[in-house]
Amino acid sequence: MSNIHIGNAPPDKVILPFYATGAFVFWLLCLLLLADPGSLTQHHFNPHLLAIVHMAALGWGTMIIMGAAHQLLPVICERDLFNPVLASVSWYFLTAGIIFLAYAFWNMQTGWLMIGGGVLVVLSALAYFINTAFTGSVFIHYSVVRVFIFSSAFWLLFTTLIGLLLAINLRYVFFTKNHLELLKLHAHAGLAGWFLQLITGVSSKLVPMFLLGKSDKEKLLLYAFILQNAGLLLFLFDGYFLEMPALRMFVYAVLVAAGITCWLLYLYDAFRNRVRKKADIQMKQTFLSFLGIVIAILLVPFVLYANDPRWSIVYGAFLFMGWITGLILGKTFKTLPFIVWNRHYKNLSGKAKIPLPKNLYSEGLVQWQFRIFIAAMVLLAAGILMNNTIIVQVASVFWLLLATIYLLNVMKVLLHKKTLLS
Amino acid sequence: MIVSLSQPYANEKIKAQQALYNVIDPELFVNVIDLGLIYEIDFDGENSITVTMTLSTPHCPMGEAITNGVRNALEIAFPGRTININLTFEPRWNFEMLTEEGRAQLGV
Numbered sequence: 001m002s003n004i005h006i007g008n009a010p011p012d013k014v015i016l017p018f019y020a021t022g023a024f025v026f027w028l029l030c031l032l033l034l035a036d037p038g039s040l041t042q043h044h045f046n047p048h049l050l051a052i053v054h055m056a057a058l059g060w061g062t063m064i065i066m067g068a069a070h071q072l073l074p075v076i077c078e079r080d081l082f083n084p085v086l087a088s089v090s091w092y093f094l095t096a097g098i099i100f101l102a103y104a105f106w107n108m109q110t111g112w113l114m115i116g117g118g119v120l121v122v123l124s125a126l127a128y129f130i131n132t133a134f135t136g137s138v139f140i141h142y143s144v145v146r147v148f149i150f151s152s153a154f155w156l157l158f159t160t161l162i163g164l165l166l167a168i169n170l171r172y173v174f175f176t177k178n179h180l181e182l183l184k185l186h187a188h189a190g191l192a193g194w195f196l197q198l199i200t201g202v203s204s205k206l207v208p209m210f211l212l213g214k215s216d217k218e219k220l221l222l223y224a225f226i227l228q229n230a231g232l233l234l235f236l237f238d239g240y241f242l243e244m245p246a247l248r249m250f251v252y253a254v255l256v257a258a259g260i261t262c263w264l265l266y267l268y269d270a271f272r273n274r275v276r277k278k279a280d281i282q283m284k285q286t287f288l289s290f291l292g293i294v295i296a297i298l299l300v301p302f303v304l305y306a307n308d309p310r311w312s313i314v315y316g317a318f319l320f321m322g323w324i325t326g327l328i329l330g331k332t333f334k335t336l337p338f339i340v341w342n343r344h345y346k347n348l349s350g351k352a353k354i355p356l357p358k359n360l361y362s363e364g365l366v367q368w369q370f371r372i373f374i375a376a377m378v379l380l381a382a383g384i385l386m387n388n389t390i391i392v393q394v395a396s397v398f399w400l401l402l403a404t405i406y407l408l409n410v411m412k413v414l415l416h417k418k419t420l421l422s
Numbered sequence: 423m424i425v426s427l428s429q430p431y432a433n434e435k436i437k438a439q440q441a442l443y444n445v446i447d448p449e450l451f452v453n454v455i456d457l458g459l460i461y462e463i464d465f466d467g468e469n470s471i472t473v474t475m476t477l478s479t480p481h482c483p484m485g486e487a488i489t490n491g492v493r494n495a496l497e498i499a500f501p502g503r504t505i506n507i508n509l510t511f512e513p514r515w516n517f518e519m520l521t522e523e524g525r526a527q528l529g530v
Contacts, residue, residue, distance in 0.1 A: 275517045349491030350445045
């Protein structure tokens with residue numbers, strides 16, 4: 001082999017627990033949604049919804065995305081992951097933290113259980129931040145994608161720190177500001193800082209890679225970075241230090257929306273200039289998830305001016321279940337089978353007849369997952385907007401069915417045994 | 423990679439190329455020859471073979487599987503020879519390096 005180092009993926013025993021845990025928590029949160037569909041038709045600050053949202057944000061979204069990010073950091077930074085042990089530390093702390101937090105929120109037990117959960121999640125975010133910072137610290141080639149990865153890791157740490165302070169504040173009040181106002185800042189630091197910036201960075205690398213597409217409009221990503229961060233920073237500063245009126249909040253949302261538009265235009269350009277014309281079902285699911293964030297942004301004026309809590313809940317539903325969940329459902333089977341395949345077959349390639357990564361999961365189940373996702377999301381949004389618990393309950397059945405199919409397919413990949421084809 | 427019949431080791435190079443048709447990129451489902459990942463195959467007497475090749479993306483997660491595949495396929499086709507893989511990103515792989523067959527397989 002020449003002196004070019006192609007890098008080693010982190011050990012799969014480090015990455016796979018993120019996927020297994022995330023798939024299980026998704027199933028569990030859908031079960032809880034079915035157990036208490038009424039939580040979605042009340043004000044968003046209710047114990048069960050807080051538990052479900054934290055399970056969705058941390059146990060599901062962050063769990064899977066953090067696992068995938070550890071796998072993809074070497075691809076994006078073009079060097080090995082700084083420390084695989086720290087990645088495992090992230091998983092242990094995040095898993096323990098979400099167990100504490102979900103139990104504490106569901107039963108509204110403010111105090112050391114909730115605070116302890118918050119501390120564990122902060123430690124997990126800190127371990128991830130260190131790994132990201134040191135893996136990307138040597139810039140072989142400047143890449144705005146890498147800047148997104150770094151900033152998202154910073155925002156995750158920031159969001160979890162604010163979350164911890166809010167958990168302490170619930171028991172030992174020290175913030176002079178209204179808790180609900182701070183909750184809004186915490187949630188949006190997570191959404192527009194952690195999730196949006198990581199997804200922007202990673203998708204800008206992966207979508208062209210999967211489609212064999214290219215775009216020379218990298219400037220769009222730079223604008224996306226500036227606009228997304230400017231909107232978020234102004235929103236946080238104004239929200240904390242000043243009395244932010246709805247109009248200014250709307251302006252900040254427009255800035256972030258402009259950043260999202262730049263990112264989506266970049267992806268569209270790569271899509272237009274792709275070699276691989278036929279998009280597979282996973283890519284279709286990925287593109288559909290982008291509709292989730294677009295709809296959520298279009299709902300912002302209603303959230304700000306309609307003075308009806310239903311708009312906030314449907315806005316959150318489109319972000320968590322439409323966008324983040326849709327994206328994970330699509331991308332899981334673009335990453336997980338390859339990780340498992342590498343473990344079993346990378347040394348057998350060219351030597352024996354072996355299955356391909358696509359043979360490790362059921363493509364039929366992924367097709368059903370796609371269809372059920374659309375039905376579940378439409379029903380959920382309709383149920384919340386119509387304030388109809390029965391429709392939300394039907395939607396919850398669809399979500400649980402979807403989560404079951406997804407969990408089964410993930411387990412099929414994880415439990416794959418090495419097979420040689422005859 | 424085009425093999426000219428007049429060049430030294432032309433038969434061996436064709437045999438190597440045939441062997442590498444069996445090495446498939448696990449993501450794209452196209453073999454490494456039609457993807458244009460193989461830049462050169464050099465035979466050094468009876469002892470060693472040096473393959474100059476690239477990957478579609480630097481630090482491609484499937485990179486090790488693909489280079490292992492090239493090594494394995496050539497070890498089977500040429501037992502006893504040392505296989506050297508010279509990985510390069512100069513020039514960087516691009517779509518123009520796909521063969522007609524590769525384009526057809528990708529539905530271009």
